[in-house]
Amino acid sequence: MLHDQPGHLLQSLLENPTFRCWAEGRCAEDGAVWQKWAAEHEDGQAILRQAVEIVRAIPVRDEHLTEEYIQSKVSDALQAAKRQEQLENSRKKDSFFPVFLSGWNVAASLLIVAGLGFALFRIYHHAHPAPKVVQTSPPANALKEVANMERPFKYVQLPDGSSVVLHRNSTLKYPRAFTGQKREVYLTGEAFFEVTKNPEQPFFVYAEELVAKVHGTSFSIKAIADEKEITVAVKTGKVSVFSERASPTLLLTCNQQATFERSHAKFVRSALKSPVLLNIPIENQEFNYSETPAAAVFDALAKAYGVNMVFDRNSLAHCSITATLGDEPLENKLKWLCTILEAKYTITEDSITITGNPCN
Template structure:
């Protein structure tokens, strides 16, 4: 595979891949995860191909063989011409070019020239993402199938630590009035503060709404309950079946069941009941960041960077010799990673950049 377009085409032409995505070859789970594990392009292309297959579930596509062949040739030529390296898989509206590529290639490989229909029931998460996709908004999906945690930076700078076997979707650009993300699985959030633009997480039946805080959510589709725990700030939670859902969802204030730090709420699916309790330590996901306060007193910068690497599962490159005498005194708190780095660099008169999945800090001596 020489580039992303060729890799995408090969996946969509592989019957084993189609069988795995459509739930007819669970025994291939390890094969495909290993195939993409150590190669960023493969992982992103696999996510994109899987999303393309999922996106046309249950949609009739009546076309002729001749039309299919010509469409494939034209679409792939155009895709190769416009090919760019992108971050996590982008789910484009159905009428855009990538859908034409996916639908055509899938049909060419023999999945049916009259229709491609999958009978497997769709999860609440998939339904919500499909609804947003049909509005024409560009949706990005990130899924973590292999790593213990994966740091995801949202369009507003907020941080998400996505647990293994979890997925999150969000628009390429948030709406002016609110920030909406969709989760299935487990994740820890550090939300950029903006009272004028509430932040909402739709996790199956439950909605978590914040203005800027840190909290964890555990919401697997097959679990009997959904749990939210607050580390800092306040959040409100309510169900999508609540009679006041429209008001709760659109309001710029925290309404519904409001939680404070060290409080946890559990939604029991069977009883459709919310239960709030006080917890001594908000460690729902049992990851380092839930216990880290990021309080520093003349702390060597190497130690600070090591804390950030551990908490966010990222790599920070800096010249340890040049910055050996640098230290900071600060409380970085619950702000997202990007904000923490901005503050650190401002204090040290340094700068940083994100390159190839790494954070590169350029600074000078503090002697």
């Protein structure tokens, strides 16, 4: 068993982004890693429990917390820690060794002091922000945020080519490049996903308390902050859903839905006649074409994904397409279509442009 000062161990946990991800419920699958950590350190369980309480009491990611709110949460955490210490001390009164020599007694005191120090550090920086540093480019691991506040739905292309159709009043955060062992995105609101298959780099969606692990598929998520339920509906493929607050993990397949009841912290599975959750065209649209005019195909894609398609209608007037396009992301569909038409496409944030020679 490893020996170290409890205060140092607590600080190392609080500064570890992987631990904070687990403590906040965004990486529930890492639970075994931190239980192993606790077993390898003296008073590990107590330190781990206190670190979780501090992280949950003071959400590090929320930049809009008031100083009064943080102070109230610190007070709550300290009271909980003191009650735990008193309970442990009462259990040890009959012990052969004096209470003041108890390893937990020392650890708990250090944990409380370290937790308060961490909280005061957060409060100080909230009131005295560091001077801004001018950067010519964002950090490689910075999250990009896309918000759709006006349009009925908006197309977002992720760095791996995956497609997201973002519903109105929804926000998606994702890295500028998927460089780690996981592809992770963060959703607030509603969105439809078509995920590029890559078993070597699994795809995770964090939506409030719910986490969806994707196996290369298409599905919808509805995770609105103030609503009582979070829902996932699968169109094709498989999606595993889980939450730190509920067990076990549910595996959903085609035309299945899982609803996470937040008040009861439980999942409810149901079968669907169709995977319509957000009432947007792409959820139940089929991309089957038989000698269909190319212009009509591109118009259908524009409608389904909520993206502006720019092309020369006169040039495509005599072009037709026969193809079946499945649940692959939009860019894969464009590759197939442009191969058929011997054309090229260019994707920008606001539109997709198709260029090529006229068909004979």
